[in-house]
Amino acid sequence: MKNQSLISINDFTREEHIRILNLAGAFEKQPRQKILEDYVVATLFFEPSTRTRLSFESAATRLGARVIGFSDSSSSSVTKGESLRDTILTISNYCDIIVMRHPKEGSARFASEVASVPIINAGDGANQHPTQTLLDMYSIRKTQGSLDNLNVAFVGDLKYGRTVHSLVQALCNYNTTFHLVSPLELKLPSSIKMSIKERNLEYTQSTELQEVIPQVDILYMTRIQKERFADPLDYEKVKNTYVLRNSMLEGAKPNLKIMHPLPRVNEITTDVDSNPMAYYFTQALNGVFVRQALLATILGVVE
Amino acid sequence: MEKEILRKELKVSAIENGTVIDHIPSGSVFQVIKILNLTEYQDQLLIATNLDSQKMGKKGIIKVSNKFFKSDEINKIALVAPTATLIIIRNFAVIEKKNVEVPDYAENIVRCFNPNCITNNEDVSTKFTVIDKKDLKLRCHYCEKITARKNIAFR
Numbered sequence: 001m002k003n004q005s006l007i008s009i010n011d012f013t014r015e016e017h018i019r020i021l022n023l024a025g026a027f028e029k030q031p032r033q034k035i036l037e038d039y040v041v042a043t044l045f046f047e048p049s050t051r052t053r054l055s056f057e058s059a060a061t062r063l064g065a066r067v068i069g070f071s072d073s074s075s076s077s078v079t080k081g082e083s084l085r086d087t088i089l090t091i092s093n094y095c096d097i098i099v100m101r102h103p104k105e106g107s108a109r110f111a112s113e114v115a116s117v118p119i120i121n122a123g124d125g126a127n128q129h130p131t132q133t134l135l136d137m138y139s140i141r142k143t144q145g146s147l148d149n150l151n152v153a154f155v156g157d158l159k160y161g162r163t164v165h166s167l168v169q170a171l172c173n174y175n176t177t178f179h180l181v182s183p184l185e186l187k188l189p190s191s192i193k194m195s196i197k198e199r200n201l202e203y204t205q206s207t208e209l210q211e212v213i214p215q216v217d218i219l220y221m222t223r224i225q226k227e228r229f230a231d232p233l234d235y236e237k238v239k240n241t242y243v244l245r246n247s248m249l250e251g252a253k254p255n256l257k258i259m260h261p262l263p264r265v266n267e268i269t270t271d272v273d274s275n276p277m278a279y280y281f282t283q284a285l286n287g288v289f290v291r292q293a294l295l296a297t298i299l300g301v302v303e
Numbered sequence: 304m305e306k307e308i309l310r311k312e313l314k315v316s317a318i319e320n321g322t323v324i325d326h327i328p329s330g331s332v333f334q335v336i337k338i339l340n341l342t343e344y345q346d347q348l349l350i351a352t353n354l355d356s357q358k359m360g361k362k363g364i365i366k367v368s369n370k371f372f373k374s375d376e377i378n379k380i381a382l383v384a385p386t387a388t389l390i391i392i393r394n395f396a397v398i399e400k401k402n403v404e405v406p407d408y409a410e411n412i413v414r415c416f417n418p419n420c421i422t423n424n425e426d427v428s429t430k431f432t433v434i435d436k437k438d439l440k441l442r443c444h445y446c447e448k449i450t451a452r453k454n455i456a457f458r
Contacts, residue, residue, distance in 0.1 A: 085426070103419075104420065104425075104446075105417060105446035105448070106415075106444075106446035110445055126419070127447055
């Protein structure tokens with residue numbers, strides 16, 4: 001995996017995913033190790049994503065690396081009309097690895113073909129965000145002890161959320177039973193559902209959140225965005241249907257954990273936060289360990 | 304008797320040298336012409352469509368004088384006219400007949416249907432893996448979206 005770019009979750013095998021998760025566990029025990037002191041990490045954010053950028057920069061800095069980069073394209077030469085190709089070719093000269101977020105789908109794959117250093121995709125439009133998927137897998141494994149044979153519910157916008165798409169595809173390797181809860185307008189696309197069917201995995205599909213809660217080990221909440229609806233009335237009809245309140249968790253399994261890729265708006269009420277089942281902020285912390293594992297592995301400082 | 308003779312008569316005249324593209328689906332004839340850049344062709348070009356065909360019901364045929372296609376051009380034909388056969392003619396004689404085959408990969412032929420794909424926004428050659436040759440589904444190497452037959456457009 002040394003010098004190998006990470007663009008899509010499918011670029012790494014199941015065994016490689018496990019190696020990253022195991023290494024992330026080691027960094028969780030010892031997050032401050034100066035193993036990247038001689039390295040420069042470039043974070044190129046062609047569109048802003050404060051959370052993801054800071055998580056990467058925290059991971060790199062805790063390992064002793066220097067971080068250079070920009071946080072949105074208005075502060076880069078993109079505004080002068082420079083092509084992505086030229087930007088990547090130039091910045092490749094200044095660093096050992098590039099972490100990039102870009103609004104166009106496929107931009108990270110293209111960058112990995114022109115760059116002389118490895119690329120980590122931190123989100124390319126609606127396409128892929130593999131480090132989010134790995135941190136989700138890490139969080140699931142850590143809280144449930146294993147990734148195998150779990151009941152996982154995905155709730156909210158299953159149509160447009162790339163986080164959901166990638167995680168569903170990754171979990172298809174682990175005999176997961178899926179519970180897909182969404183408004184009819186925001187159902188999981190058939191291309192993703194195909195991955196579930198190809199593996200002959202069980203799944204349920206419904207519009208009701210409450211009824212799946214007692215059945216699942218992981219409740220993965222997502223935000224429903226108003227702009228996804230052609231008719232604002234349709235949004236008004238469903239907006240309160242997919243809000244998780246603490247009272248709804250009474251019949252839940254004791255091992256249930258609630259996850260959310262964040263930012264949350266109103267889909268989880270704040271009274272859930274103090275419930276030990278709430279895991280979304282720890283999930284974000286886990287992202288730092290997973291990104292440390294990826295940086296160290298791809299830069300070749302750990303086996 | 305007269306009817307019998309008429310039936311055997313060629314609907315499109317023979318060419319001396321060049322390529323005959325036969326068994327084109329009738330609806331794809333003009334697409335094939337466009338893909339092969341034949342609209343500006345300066346030599347003799349014979350085009351017929353909606354001809355009766357035992358094999359396909361209706362078919363189209365294109366005869367291109369003094370033109371012998373390269374393999375990457377043949378690939379392009381296969382994407383819109385997978386049933387097409389190519390017949391190489393020299394001195395009015397058939398030298399070679401071959402079927403076109405949908406390729407496993409298509410490089411810089413098809414345009415990605417996703418407007419937000421990097422290939423539609425920067426100077427990047429398109430690359431596709433053909434994941435379904437029968438229904439024609441191509442997965443973009445970059446944005447990973449699937450371009451299906453109904454969305455297909457050429458560069």
